[in-house]
Amino acid sequence: MKKVLVCGxxxxxxxxxxxxxxxxxxxxxxxxxxxxxxxxSPADEFIIGDLTEQxxxxxxxxQPFDEIYQLAADMGGAGYLFTGENDANVMHNSxxxxxxxxxxxxxxxxxxxxxxxxxxxxxxxxxxxxANPKCSEDSAYPAEPDSEYGWEKLFSERLYLAFNRNYGIxxxxxxxxxxxxxxxxxxxxxxxxPAAICRKVAEADDNGAIEVWGDGLQTRSFLYIDECLExxxxxxxxxFIGPVNIGSEEMVSLNQLAEMVMQIADKxxxxxxxxxxxxxxxxRNSDNKLIKEELRWAPSRPLEEGLRKxxxxxxxxxxxx
Ligand code: NAD
Numbered sequence: 001m002k003k004v005l006v007c008g009x010x011x012x013x014x015x016x017x018x019x020x021x022x023x024x025x026x027x028x029x030x031x032x033x034x035x036x037x038x039x040x041s042p043a044d045e046f047i048i049g050d051l052t053e054q055x056x057x058x059x060x061x062x063q064p065f066d067e068i069y070q071l072a073a074d075m076g077g078a079g080y081l082f083t084g085e086n087d088a089n090v091m092h093n094s095x096x097x098x099x100x101x102x103x104x105x106x107x108x109x110x111x112x113x114x115x116x117x118x119x120x121x122x123x124x125x126x127x128x129x130x131a132n133p134k135c136s137e138d139s140a141y142p143a144e145p146d147s148e149y150g151w152e153k154l155f156s157e158r159l160y161l162a163f164n165r166n167y168g169i170x171x172x173x174x175x176x177x178x179x180x181x182x183x184x185x186x187x188x189x190x191x192x193x194p195a196a197i198c199r200k201v202a203e204a205d206d207n208g209a210i211e212v213w214g215d216g217l218q219t220r221s222f223l224y225i226d227e228c229l230e231x232x233x234x235x236x237x238x239x240f241i242g243p244v245n246i247g248s249e250e251m252v253s254l255n256q257l258a259e260m261v262m263q264i265a266d267k268x269x270x271x272x273x274x275x276x277x278x279x280x281x282x283x284r285n286s287d288n289k290l291i292k293e294e295l296r297w298a299p300s301r302p303l304e305e306g307l308r309k310x311x312x313x314x315x316x317x318x319x320x321x
Contacts, residue, residue, distance in 0.1 A: 177247025247286025
């Protein structure tokens with residue numbers, strides 16, 4: 001049995017991670033600004049508090065722990081991260097959380113720490129062609145992320161790597177690419193595209209239409225939560241520090257994603273592409289060469305499979321509200 005701390009345990013990935021760790025029989029302390037929105041956390045202890053406050057971090061990271069997972073971030077989908085309106089908070093809050101946690105983890109002699117970075121660190125100049133984006137780990141520099149969220153993630157990657165070099169703290173870093181699944185934010189403005197599209201399809205009348213932001217030709221890949229957690233576990237068990245992509249290589253356009261959801265729902269709706277200025281880069285896909293080399297494994301389940309489970313859950317939420 002390991003002693004584990006999950007920061008961001010009230011969020012989507014953190015919530016699923018706590019459940020998995022508990023199924024595996026570990027002792028878990030969760031911490032977040034809030035309880036989980038959609039299910040009761042099975043964590044042994046759940047501390048509500050703000051990790052930007054050093055005094056709270058001292059209380060939360062009060063022992064070495066076998067593993068610390070740092071998932072807390074001021075975070076949302078394109079409508080939250082790419083409008084520019086939340087830039088100051090996104091940068092300040094997430095950077096403060098990471099600065100506090102690594103300092104305190106180092107002080108107490110934390111045994112191993114996982115940090116969740118993002119595909120948003122990749123330079124926008126490599127993601128202008130929707131058919132051919134480049135997101136190999138070694139293409140991160142010269143840096144030019146397209147959002148302040150991406151810049152903060154890149155800074156924090158470097159922060160954790162610097163503590164590893166100077167103080168020997170054992171770290172692992174993953175760059176997640178669009179993780180989705182049930183029990184993630186699906187409404188309210190912070191939801192990401194798979195959840196937003198599932199909600200719109202579930203809410204639409206049978207002969208109606210849904211809105212998809214931009215021309216819908218921008219491409220992305222999406223990783224189901226179970227495969228994300230499997231990759232995190234394999235990374236933690238390996239000797240590889242990273243950063244490594246954790247994402248799917250099944251790239252689709254946003255309109256294709258909408259078509260897939262409509263097929264799952266058996267609702268042939270019209271797609272209205274609406275112009276917005278905050279759709280992000282034109283193309284993005286995971287590059288899984290490094291994870292295959294280092295972990296001898298990569299996510300492989302089809303997008304449709306995870307989308308089906310996610311749609312079923314969101315449809316239930318829509319009709320329950
Ligand atoms: P999420 O927003 O559901 O979870 C993040 C949690 O952190 C939230 O519950 C939030 O309340 C908490 N938090 C934020 N600020 C805090 C603070 N000051 N003190 C305490 N808790 C705080 O997001 P998620 O999708 O579960 O993502 C988890 C991590 O993975 C984040 O770091 C995110 O940047 C990263 N990531 C996620 C994706 C994705 O597709 N979901 C992609 C790339 C990177």
